[in-house]
Amino acid sequence: MLVAGNIVSNTSFHSLAAGSVRGGAPRARIAVYKACWNQGSLSEETKCSHASILAAIDDAINDGVDILSLSVGGGINMVPGTLHAVAKGITVVFSAGNDGPAPQSVKNNAPWVISVAASTIDRSFPTIITLGNRQKLVGQSVFYASGISINNNFTKLVYGVSCNNITLTELNVTGRIVLCYDPAAVAQILPRSNFNEAVKNVLIAGGRGVIYAQYTVDLLTPSNGIPYALVDFEIANKISSYIDSTSRNPLVKISPAYSIEGEQVLAPKIAAFSSRGPNPTIPGILKPDIAAPGVSILAAMQGGYKFDSGTSIACPHVSGIVALLKAVHPDWSPAAIKSAIVTTGQFKVFSSSLHFL
Numbered sequence: 001m002l003v004a005g006n007i008v009s010n011t012s013f014h015s016l017a018a019g020s021v022r023g024g025a026p027r028a029r030i031a032v033y034k035a036c037w038n039q040g041s042l043s044e045e046t047k048c049s050h051a052s053i054l055a056a057i058d059d060a061i062n063d064g065v066d067i068l069s070l071s072v073g074g075g076i077n078m079v080p081g082t083l084h085a086v087a088k089g090i091t092v093v094f095s096a097g098n099d100g101p102a103p104q105s106v107k108n109n110a111p112w113v114i115s116v117a118a119s120t121i122d123r124s125f126p127t128i129i130t131l132g133n134r135q136k137l138v139g140q141s142v143f144y145a146s147g148i149s150i151n152n153n154f155t156k157l158v159y160g161v162s163c164n165n166i167t168l169t170e171l172n173v174t175g176r177i178v179l180c181y182d183p184a185a186v187a188q189i190l191p192r193s194n195f196n197e198a199v200k201n202v203l204i205a206g207g208r209g210v211i212y213a214q215y216t217v218d219l220l221t222p223s224n225g226i227p228y229a230l231v232d233f234e235i236a237n238k239i240s241s242y243i244d245s246t247s248r249n250p251l252v253k254i255s256p257a258y259s260i261e262g263e264q265v266l267a268p269k270i271a272a273f274s275s276r277g278p279n280p281t282i283p284g285i286l287k288p289d290i291a292a293p294g295v296s297i298l299a300a301m302q303g304g305y306k307f308d309s310g311t312s313i314a315c316p317h318v319s320g321i322v323a324l325l326k327a328v329h330p331d332w333s334p335a336a337i338k339s340a341i342v343t344t345g346q347f348k349v350f351s352s353s354l355h356f357l
Contacts, residue, residue: 003023003024003025003028003030003067003069003316003319003320003323004023004024004025004026004027004028004029004030004320004323005021005022005023005026005300006022006023006026007020007021007022007026008020008021008022011298011305012298012305013142013144013222013298013305013306013307014142014144014145015144016125016142016144016257016258016259016307017123017125017259017296017298017307018259021298021300021305023316023320024316024317024319024320024321024323024324025320025321025323025324025327028320028323028327031060031063031065033056033057033059033060034056035048035049035052035053035055035056035072036048036052036072037052048072053070053072053081054081057081057082057084057085058081060085060090061084061085061088061090065090066089066090066091066323066326067090067091067092067093067319067322067323067326068082068085068090068091068092068093069093069315069316069319070082070092070093070094070095070108070315071095071311071312071313071315071316072094072095072108072312082094082110082112082113083110083112086112086113086334089333089334090334091114091322091326091334091337091338092112092113092114092334093113093114093116093315093316093318093319093322094107094108094113094114094115094116094315095107095108095115095116095310095311095312095314095315096108096109096115096116096117096118096274096275096287096288096311096314097274097275097311098118098273098274098275098310098311098312099273099275100270100271100272100273100274100275100276101272101273101274101276102275102276103276103277103278104276104277104278104279104280105275105276105280106275106276106277106279106280106287106288107275109279109280109281109282109285109287111282111285112334112335114289114290114318114322114338114341114342115287115288115289116288116289116290116291116292116294116311116314116315116317116318117270117271117274117275117288117290117291117292117294117311117314118270118271118273118274118291118292118293118294118295118309118310118311118313118314119267119268119269119270119271119274119291119292119293119294119295119314120218120265120267120268120269120271120293120295121265121267121268121293121295121296121297122261122262122263122265122267122268123259123260123261123265123267123296124140124259124260124261124264124265125140125141125142125220125257125258125259125260125296126138126139126140126257126258126260127139127140127141127143127229127254127255127256127257128254128255129211129229129231129235129239129252129253129254129255130154130252130253130255131157131239131242131250131251131252132154132157132242132246132249132250132251132252133242133246135238135242137231137235137238137239138235139211139229139230139231139235139254140220140229140230140231140257141220141228141229141230141254141257142220142221142222142257142296142307143225143226143227143228143229143254143256143257144225144256144257145256153253154251154252154253155175155176155177155208155209155227155251155252155253156175156176156177156249156250156251157176157177157178157179157239157243157249157250157251157252158171158172158173158176158177158178158179158243158250159178159179159181159240159243160173160178160179160180160181160198160202160207161180161181161182162180162182162185162189162198163178163180163182163198163201163202163210163212164198164201165201165204165205168201168202168205168207169205171205173202173205173206173207174205174206174207175206175207175208176207176208177207177208177209177210177211177227177252177254178202178207178209178210178211179211179213179236179239179240179243180198180202180210180211180212180213181211181212181213181233181236181237181239181240182213183213183233183236183237186215186233189214195212195214195219195221195230196221198210198212199212199226199228203226208226208227209226209227209228209254210226210227210228210229211228211229211231211236211239211252211254212228212229212230212231213230213231213232213233213235213236214230214231214232215232215233215272216232216272217271217272217273218271218272218273218295218296218309219273219295219309220296220307220309222306222307227254228254229254239252268291268293270291271294271295271309273309273310274288274291274294274311274314275288275311289338289341289342290318290341290342291314292314292315292317292318293313293314293317294309294310294311294312294313294314294317295309295313296308296309297309297313299313318341321341322337322341325337325340325341
């Protein structure tokens with residue numbers, strides 16, 4: 001996910017979201033300062049310590065940057081060094097955090113920075129789920145076709161409830177697609193972390209695929225090419241009812257996802273995972289300041305393109321806009337640029353046919 005970057009044509013994630021990608025301000029130049037470290041089980045505060053971030057900000061100020069784009073959240077909040085940067089005319093853009101939909105969970109809520117929430121875009125990836133009785137249901141995923149992961153045949157379906165290790169050891173899931181649906185435990189389950197654990201448990205138990213029920217969190221996690229679909233509780237209840245009503249072995253087929261764009265998709269809306277206001281530190285100052293695309297954004301990663309979601313994805317979208325405004329109005333202060341962005345009623349720069357990094 002970049003603030004800048006030239007146009008690259010014919011990109012996709014296994015034919016999903018095919019099109020062109022580019023940075024928000026293609027002609028801008030980038031300076032990167034490492035301040036976070038991947039060190040196992042360390043807390044977010046330790047991985048991205050205040051000292052490291054302050055040092056990076058000081059280096060950036062000394063190098064004469066125009067914009068600071070900081071996709072950091074967690075325990076980092078109101079970094080003092082950013083005020084020093086703004087005082088020198090540098091616009092600071094922060095991600096607002098991914099702790100929604102809980103209220104007053106917004107991070108990086110200093111009044112002098114731009115705090116960015118995540119929103120959906122008018123693109124979706126429906127996945128057709130066909131039951132053995134030929135009933136077709138629609139889920140969501142970024143499941144793609146491969147010779148190993150898919151065929152055109154129906155597969156046996158089993159109800160795995162919460163899909164924890166204990167439950168799966170009591171079932172025969174070998175070679176089957178497992179429905180992970182536990183409505184009694186919904187209040188204790190965070191789909192953002194539980195989905196990957198459920199998939200891992202199913203694969204260890206010998207399962208072939210997963211249908212995972214969740215409340216809406218606007219997250220589509222790639223799952224290494226295995227057949228999977230994310231469904232809401234209404235769809236999950238229909239699938240479990242089919243399993244209960246089938247005297248013989250229940251069957252299911254999960255088709256690869258496909259892309260749809262435009263008016264068929266209700267967007268934009270704030271992603272469920274995006275941290276909410278009101279501002280917990282200074283209630284009189286509204287936070288987040290603005291929302292930008294941050295759900296299933298096609299982004300360059302590790303030599304290829306993958307989908308990613310989060311306010312860390314939304315943050316560079318706004319940073320790119322800041323760069324464009326700064327180029328047109330070099331005399332504008334950070335406050336003027338922030339005001340121009342957050343007070344614009346119709347700010348539609350990003351189209352569904354052009355996927356920004």
